[in-house]
Amino acid sequence: MTHPELLQNHVLVNAILGSAAGLCLIAAILFVCRKDFWAWTSFVLGTLIAAAMIVVNAFAVGDIPLGNMYQVQVVLGFVFLPLAILVSVRDTSRAHLTWFALAAVLALVGACFQGKEADWRRMPALQSAWFAPHVLAYMIGYALAAVAALMQLGQAITSTAYWQLCFPRPAMDMNPQSNIIPIIIRLAMPFLLFGLLSGCLWADQAWGHFWSWDPKETWSLITIVFYLLYFHLARLGTAPRWRILCHFLAFAALLTTFYVVNMVPRMASAMHSYTK
Amino acid sequence: MKRFLLFSSVLLLGAWIVLMLAGAVPQVGNAQLAVFRAPAHVALCGLIALACLIAAPWPLNLRRIPTVFLHLGVAITLFGAAWSYFKGEEHDVSLPVDPNQRHRSLRETSHGGMMGMNAKPEIPLGFALTIKNFTVEFYPVIKWDAWKYQENADESQRWKSLEPLLVAKDGSIKIGDEIISAAKLATPPMNSRGELQISDTLIVRPVKTAKRFAADLHLAEGTQGSKDVVLEVNSPVDYDGWRFHLSSYDDSLQYSEQTLVQIHARREPGAAWITFGIWLLIIAAFAWGFLPERRKTLLVGDNK
Numbered sequence: 001m002t003h004p005e006l007l008q009n010h011v012l013v014n015a016i017l018g019s020a021a022g023l024c025l026i027a028a029i030l031f032v033c034r035k036d037f038w039a040w041t042s043f044v045l046g047t048l049i050a051a052a053m054i055v056v057n058a059f060a061v062g063d064i065p066l067g068n069m070y071q072v073q074v075v076l077g078f079v080f081l082p083l084a085i086l087v088s089v090r091d092t093s094r095a096h097l098t099w100f101a102l103a104a105v106l107a108l109v110g111a112c113f114q115g116k117e118a119d120w121r122r123m124p125a126l127q128s129a130w131f132a133p134h135v136l137a138y139m140i141g142y143a144l145a146a147v148a149a150l151m152q153l154g155q156a157i158t159s160t161a162y163w164q165l166c167f168p169r170p171a172m173d174m175n176p177q178s179n180i181i182p183i184i185i186r187l188a189m190p191f192l193l194f195g196l197l198s199g200c201l202w203a204d205q206a207w208g209h210f211w212s213w214d215p216k217e218t219w220s221l222i223t224i225v226f227y228l229l230y231f232h233l234a235r236l237g238t239a240p241r242w243r244i245l246c247h248f249l250a251f252a253a254l255l256t257t258f259y260v261v262n263m264v265p266r267m268a269s270a271m272h273s274y275t276k
Numbered sequence: 277m278k279r280f281l282l283f284s285s286v287l288l289l290g291a292w293i294v295l296m297l298a299g300a301v302p303q304v305g306n307a308q309l310a311v312f313r314a315p316a317h318v319a320l321c322g323l324i325a326l327a328c329l330i331a332a333p334w335p336l337n338l339r340r341i342p343t344v345f346l347h348l349g350v351a352i353t354l355f356g357a358a359w360s361y362f363k364g365e366e367h368d369v370s371l372p373v374d375p376n377q378r379h380r381s382l383r384e385t386s387h388g389g390m391m392g393m394n395a396k397p398e399i400p401l402g403f404a405l406t407i408k409n410f411t412v413e414f415y416p417v418i419k420w421d422a423w424k425y426q427e428n429a430d431e432s433q434r435w436k437s438l439e440p441l442l443v444a445k446d447g448s449i450k451i452g453d454e455i456i457s458a459a460k461l462a463t464p465p466m467n468s469r470g471e472l473q474i475s476d477t478l479i480v481r482p483v484k485t486a487k488r489f490a491a492d493l494h495l496a497e498g499t500q501g502s503k504d505v506v507l508e509v510n511s512p513v514d515y516d517g518w519r520f521h522l523s524s525y526d527d528s529l530q531y532s533e534q535t536l537v538q539i540h541a542r543r544e545p546g547a548a549w550i551t552f553g554i555w556l557l558i559i560a561a562f563a564w565g566f567l568p569e570r571r572k573t574l575l576v577g578d579n580k
Contacts, residue, residue: 002418005442119440121415121485124509190558190565197554206510208366208521208540210357210550213312218300222293229289236282 002062007116013053014112020049020077021108028101031094043101047081050074050108060118066135067120069262073111075136079143080104087144087187091180099150103143130202134195141191142258145227148184149251152244155181182234185247189227196220219257226250281331288324295320318361325354342564349557356549366542367399368523371407372534373491378404380497382541403498403516407537410491410525414484418443420461422451425476441479451477491522491537507539517543 007013023046030039053074057065065071084100122131199217200210211217230246299311311317332347369382381398419440426436441449447458451474461472461481472479489509496502498516505513507522514520521540 008442119418121487124486124488127488128510186565190561193561194558197558200554201551202510204547204551205512206521207523208512208519208542210547210554213299213309215300215302218296222296222300225289225293225296229286229293232282232285232289236279236286 002118003059006056006060007118010116013116016049016053017074017077017108017112020046020053021105021112022046023049024077024080024101024104024108028098028105031098031101036094039097039101043081043084043104046101046104046108047078050078050104054078057118061120063120063122064132066132067122068115068117070111070114070116071120072135072139073107073114076139076143077104077108077111079139080107080147083140083143083147083187087180087184090187091183093180096147096151096180096184099147099154103146103150106146107143125206128202128206130198130205134198134202137191137198138195141188141195142254144184144188144191145251145254148181148188149247149254151181151184152247156244181247182231185227185230189224189231192220192224192227196224216257216261219253219261223250223253223257226253281327285327285331288320288327292320292324318358321354322358325351325358328354342560342567345556345560346564349553349560351553352556353550353553356546356551356553359546359549360544361546364542364544364546365399366540366544368538368540370526370536370538371405372536373407373410374534375406375408375494378406378496380404401516401518404496405520406494406496408492408494408504410489410535410537412489412525412527413487415487416443417482417484420449420482421480423478423480425478435478438477449479451479489522489525491525491539493520519544519547 023042027039027043027046030036030042033039054065057071057074061067061071066075080100080103084097087096087100088094196217199220203212204210226246227250230243230250233243233246295311295317299308302308328347328351332344332351367382367384369384371379379401380403381400383398419442422438422441423435424438426434429436441451443449447461449456449461454474456472456474456479471481491507493505493507493513494502495505495513495515500515503515507513507520509522512519512521519542521542522537523540524538525535526538527535
């Protein structure tokens with residue numbers, strides 16, 4: 001049963017998403033100011049609003065709300081809080097919290113700018129048990145990779161001579177020698193790999209091919225191989241600049257997979273219909 | 277040895293990225309796929325599999341078990357893929373729905389071929405396949421596209437697209453104050469293109485989306501005896517070494533008087549190895565990502 005009228009009022013939907021993004025932004029600022037209780041409260045409230053929007057989207061489409069970029073980005077906006085908690089369990093430093101909240105802001109603001117169609121109908125090939133785990137694994141992997149890339153960018157900016165001159169002490173709780181970036185990428189890798197490989201198993205069931213070199217598949221594999229290269233460079237003990245370059249290239253490939261492939265009409269495939 | 281293996285891995289992974297980038301942007305007629313079918317790419321994948329096999333147990337350490345299985349998973353998957361690439365076969369065929377027609381061989385889909393031109397060779401199956409029935413179920417229509425006529429606009433912009441009209445629970449739609457009933461929407465005076473003009477508004481019947489389609493197959497004369505199965509998307513059917521997938525269907529009757537069912541038939545000897553390799557990779561990846569022992573090793577490497 002679908003209720004497409006739930007998403008008819010785009011202004012209201014954007015206001016709700018904007019409030020969720022605003023709360024996450026406040027959380028990011030409060031994490032910097034070390035007001036952890038209020039930061040967590042704000043982050044949780046923002047995420048709960050995103051969760052409520054996921055439920056609304058599910059009612060609107062009458063199905064799993066992963067049918068288009070708007071629905072996918074709302075889910076992406078939701079996953080940052082649970083992942084921040086997961087990383088906090090693995091690493092007690094609080095350097096990552098600001099970045100998780102900031103990444104949630106970006107995802108939710110991005111959802112505001114996407115078309116809010118509710119007429120998604122899962123074609124028969126998408127009616128597979130693999131659909132939800134495949135997309136959710138990618139969302140989790142992308143979320144972790146986005147935080148790692150944002151942290152790397154933050155470190156690159158704050159380590160410049162100009163920044164050091166203007167702000168003798170880092171404004172954010174970021175230790176340039178922090179090892180949390182590889183830890184986050186390491187957590188992202190199983191999810192990215194699961195997304196890729198579950199897609200192979202699903203494609204084998206649906207079409208009789210494990211792999212078809214579809215542009216989305218190819219870019220997804222390029223992303224994974226860049227991250228593998230990152231870990232091999234780390235093990236080889238190369239200079240950090242090569243690893244950082246590899247990290248940025250991997251994230252650029254990830255953005256190409258997630259966004260650019262969808263924007264170029266001849267690259268968007270029928271298999272990945274949510275991209276339309 | 278460890279450094280040599282790591283350095284070789286970096287080179288191989290770098291080369292693979294370059295090759296994939298060459299084939300990552302689609303060209304007319306999917307010409308970019310030639311990159312992936314080129315001997316250089318096949319050889320590179322072979323080298324990567326070999327490197328994984330050599331690197332997997334080096335250095336031998338219980339803590340490295342997830343890493344070992346990750347490398348083995350890659351090697352096994354690529355081995356299975358190579359076996360299927362060299363020894364497998366796959367065909368896309370269009371078969372008519374006809375309970376009286378037994379297909380003992382397949383011929384690749386080619387519309388020209390169906391009309392007697394460019395006929396492709398027949399592939400013997402070794403058994404008989406009949407498509408007894410075919411059913412399609414559509415999603416209900418939830419919205420209609422609408423266009424409004426603007427008399428004073430330029431000729432090219434006379435019809436302005438409006439917000440889609442949502443279908444109410446009783447199947448009717450509302451245009452301004454006028455309610456168009458479900459009965460009126462389902463019957464003439466709708467024209468052959470599925471359009472209905474109401475005063476200055478043109479509403480257009482949306483294209484129906486298939487929710488489910490299925491073919492009833494009868495397989496006989498093979499070693500597995502006679503059996504009736506339902507072939508659906510995501511539910512392939514195995515019989516005597518062949519696997520059949522339902523791809524699509526064509527009921528436009530453009531090339532045949534019967535509905536044509538599009539089936540992908542394949543024999544892929546490496547499929548089991550690929551599946552095993554993939555599951556090994558998935559399990560090993562989660563162990564590698566979440567077990568803390570490896571994290572320490574990474575941190576040591578990362579601080580150099």
